[in-house]
C-alpha cells in the first residue's frame with residue numbers, strides 16, 4: 044500500500060487537536076503503520092496550526108512534503124490557501140467556508156486575500172467547500188465544526204463509515220458523543 | 234499491544250516501565266508533556282521545580298540517595314541546569330539518572346536553535362538519540378542501565394519532531410521500582426579539588442569503557458543495502474534518510490557519545506560515497522572527519538532549521554523545487570494575545586507612556602508585536618530585571634523611562650535574583666510582575682506561585698508581595714491590570730520614584746477562568762470609526778465600513794476596548810471583579 048498523507052490545517056482554538064486524535068485513531072484501526080506530527084505550541088493563541096497524518100505499510104518520515112498530500116482538510120479559508128501547494132496532483136481538499144482575520148489583517152498591515160475559493164479551484168481539481176459552522180450549529184454546537192469537517196473528509200477517503208464512527212466513539216467523551224456522531228453525519232451527507 | 238504515542242508520552246511510559254521513582258522538570262516546549270504524562274503514574278514521585286537547575290538538583294539528590302531518576306527540560310533549560318550536570322559527571326550516580334533534553338530545530342517555539350548534543354561531549358556524559366517513539370521509550374531504559382553500569386548521568390536527546398510526533402509503541406509491564414539504599418561516600422559525592430582531581434582521571438577511563446559500549450550496543454547498527462552510497466545518521470534525520478534514499482546503506486547511530494570509531498571507519502571503508510546527514514550542527518561530521526574519513530555533510534545539507542526527506546533529495550542532486558517556492562503569498566498568521574488576556578491592558582498602557590521595556594519570556598512576549606509594540610528586549614528567562622538595571626547603569630536617566638516586565642513563573646524561575654541585584658546595587662528600576670496565576674505559554678502548568686502542584690494538589694503558595702518586600706523592595710503594589718487608569722497612574726508614579734519598586738499586575742489568564750460571557754457590543758450610532766479600539770490588538774474586534782464590530786464568539790467581556798473608546802460606543806456588563 045502506498046503511503047496515504049493527510050494534512051489538517053487551521054487556526055489555534057478551532058478544535059484541530061480533537062480532529063487529529065480521531066484521525067489518528069481511525070488510521071491505526073486500519074492496521075497500518077501510522078505517524079502523526081503536530082506543531083501545537085501556539086495552539087491556543089490564534090496562530091496557524093498544522094497536523095500531519097501519514098499511514099501506510101511502513102512509514103518513515105512523520106512529515107508530508109509539498110505536493111504529497113492526498114487530502115487536505117482546512118478549517119479556515121486562508122489556511123487552505125497557505126497550504127494548498129502541499130496537495131498532490133489529483134488530491135482533494137475540504138475547505139471550511141469560514142474567514143478568520145489574522146492580526147496582520149486586523150491591524151491593516153495586510154489584506155485578507157479576495158477570492159480564496161477561486162484560487163483554490165485553480166490549484167486543485169477536487170475542492171469541496173462546506174459551511175461547517177452552519178452545519179455544526181444545526182446539530183447543536185459550533186464547537187463540533189471539527190467533526191463536521193472529518194465527516195466531509197470521510198467522503199473523500201477509502202475508509203468505511205463504521206470505522207469512522209467507531210473512532211469517534213473511542214475518542215470523544217461520552218457526554219459529547221451523540222453531538223459528535225451527528226456532526227460527523229452532517230459532514231458526511233453534506 | 235501497540236499504541237500511538239508522542240515521543241514525550243513514550244518517554245513518560247519508559248520512566249514508568251523502567252523503574253524511575255523520582256522525576257522533576259521545569260516546563261518548556263517541546264519537553265513539557267514528559268512530566269505531565271509522568272504525573273499520571275502516581276507510583277512515581279514527580280514534580281515541577283521552579284527552574285531547570287533546581288529540577289536537575291532534585292534529580293541529583295534522588296539519584297545519589299538511590300532512586301532511578303529522570304529530569305526533563307527544553308534545550309535552553311540545560312543551560313540553566315548545566316552547573317550541576319557538569320560536576321555530576323564527576324561524582325556519578327547511585328540510582329540511574331537520565332536527563333532528557335528536547336531540542337527545537339527550526340525554533341518552532343524557542344529563542345534559539347542550540348544543538349545540545351555538544352553538551353554530551355562537553356560534560357563527558359553518554360548520549361542516546363531516539364528516532365521515533367518506540368526508541369524514545371526503549372532508550373529511557375538503556376539510559377538508566379548505562380547510567381548505573383558506568384556510574385554517570387546520561388543525556389537522552391530528543392527534538393521537536395520526536396517529542397511531538399506520534400508513532401506506534403509496544404507497551405510492556407512495569408519492572409519493579411527498587412530504590413537502592415544510600416551510602417555516605419564523601420570521596421564520591423563531595424567534589425572538593427582533591428576528590429575531583431581523582432575523578433577527573435576516572436572520567437578518561439570511563440570514556441574508554443563507554444567507547445567499547447558504543448562499538449557493541451545494538452542501537453548503533455548498519456543497515457546494508459547498495460554500497461555505492463553510505464549514510465551515517467542519527468535521530469529524526471534517520472527517518473528522512475530512509476525516505477529519501479531507500480537504496481543507501483545506513484550506519485544508524487542511536488548512541489552518539491562516545492561515537493563508535495571502529496564501526497565508523499569500517500562502514501566508511503566499505504561504501505563508495507559517504508554522506509553524514511544530521512539536523513543542525515555538524516556534530517557527527519566533525520568527529521568523523523577528524524578520524525580522517527572523507528565524507529559530504531554540511532557543505533551540501535543545511536545547518537539551520539529542520540531537515541526533511543525533500544531537503545535531502547534536493548541536496549544530493551534531485552530535481553526538486555525549493556521548499557516554499559510554490560506557496561501562495563498569503564498574510565502570516567502570528568500567534569496573538571487571546572481575547573480577554575490580562576497582559577494586553579498592561580502593554581497598551583506601556584505604549585501610551587512611551588516607556589522602554591526590558592522584556593522576558595512568556596505569553597507576554599507577544600506584547601512586542603504590532604499593534605502593541607511595547608517590548609525592547611527579550612533574551613532569556615529572567616533577563617528582564619537585571620537588564621533594566623543595566624540600562625540604568627549605562628544611562629542613569631533611563632531609569633525613569635524603563636520598566637522590566639516579567640511573568641509569575643518566570644519571576645520565580647530566575648527573576649528574584651535580579652530583583653535582589655537592583656536592591657543591592659542601588660538601582661531604582663520599576664519591575665512589573667504580570668501574575669496571571671499560571672505558566673500560560675507552555676500550556677498552563679502550575680508553579681510555586683499558583684498554590685498547586687504538578688498533580689494539581691493544593692500546596693503552600695509563594696506570597697509575591699511578601700517575597701519582594703523580604704529582599705528589600707519597599708514599594709510593592711498589586712493592581713488589577715483591567716483597571717487601566719489606576720495602572721497607568723501607578724506606573725507613571727513609580728518610574729519617577731528614585732527607589733526600586735515592584736508592581737504586581739494580578740489577574741488570571743483568560744483561558745483558565747470560566748466566563749459567563751457578559752459580552753460587549755458596539756453601539757453603531759456612537760462609533761465614529763476612529764479605530765482606537767483596533768489599537769488594543771484584540772482578535773475579537775474587527776473594522777469594516779467605517780465601523781468596528783465585536784465577534785460575540787470570541788469576546789469574553791474584559792472591557793479593555795471599552796476603556797480605550799472615547800465615544801462610549803462599547804457597552805456591556807463589564808466584569809471588573811475586585812481582586813483578592
Ligand SMILES: Cc1ncc(C[n+]2csc(CCOP(=O)(O)OP(=O)(O)O)c2C)c(N)n1
Pocket residue numbers: 259260261262285307309310313344594595596597614639640641642643644667669671672673674675
Ligand atoms: C530556560 C527556559 N526554560 C523554559 C522556557 C520555556 N518557557 C518560555 S516562557 C515560559 C513560562 C512563562 O510563564 P509566565 O512567566 O508565568 O508567563 P505567561 O506565559 O503565563 O504569561 C516557559 C516555561 C524557556 N524559554 N527558557
